[in-house]
Amino acid sequence: MILEQQLSQRSQSECEICKSGDALELYAVPPQTAKTEDNCIMICGTCKSQIEKAEEMDKNHWRCLTASMWSEVPAVQVVTWRMLNRLSAEGWAADNLDTMYLDDDMLAWAKAGKDDQAAEVAEVHKDALGSPLLAGDSVVLTKTLDVKGSSLNAKLGTVVKNIRLVEDNTDQIEGRIEGQVIVILTKYVRKQN
Known part of the structure; x- marks a missing residue:
């Protein structure tokens, strides 16, 4: 008490x-x-x-x-x-x-x-090396990416913090790069430890 x-x-x-x-x-x-x-x-x-x-x-x-x-x-x-x-x-x-x-x-x-919360999602988001990704994780880009509809160019090695998982597609995550929220394919990221 x-x-x-x-x-x-x-x-x-x-x-x-x-x-x-x-x-x-x-x-x-x-x-x-x-x-x-x-x-x-x-x-x-x-x-x-x-x-x-x-x-x-x-x-x-x-x-x-x-x-x-x-x-x-x-x-x-x-x-x-x-x-x-x-x-x-x-x-x-x-x-x-x-x-x-x-x-x-x-x-x-x-x-x-x-x-x-993880149990609610039947499939798991995985990075390029097969490591499971969770919302809030930080990832590193393994390839330079051109962002569609923007002049933004996300460079190889860029760290993206506090990612969000795209619920209906385990091949995609969302992250903020240079102030813009973009969709990133999981095959182009590596989980940062």
Whole structure:
């Protein structure tokens, strides 16, 4: 009960994601072995039910991620990153995801909880060497690419960060190069480690 009191005080009795004051509860951000102040958040029922996919996603509700992405609480950042990835087809979410930074440990934690999202996609996106690609990965171009409909020329060796997967085509990803979001064929990229 002490942890719940600490989190309630930290959150000022508001949902740490959307700032709602409705019926808050302790939420341990998976995967975790023990509940701590860094890996738990206080969350409202609306956010929790949509995170756990018990309720249909209300895209407008999640515009709050624009503010929560700047939280200093690791668990809030991880949940925000995961939800922005689930909403990456929305322009505002994709822009926020491109702006958001997680250190390597937190990014690994965020990706570890995306197993359920990866299971939704029957086929896996793979790079030129056969390594699986996930949303948010960084890739390196293995070939200089001319971008159709643009004067942009994406050079060999260019690093593309925070890629998005094209849902209905495992041969394509989306990435931002020189401020433009472009579609890139997976056979021309190598996953950056």
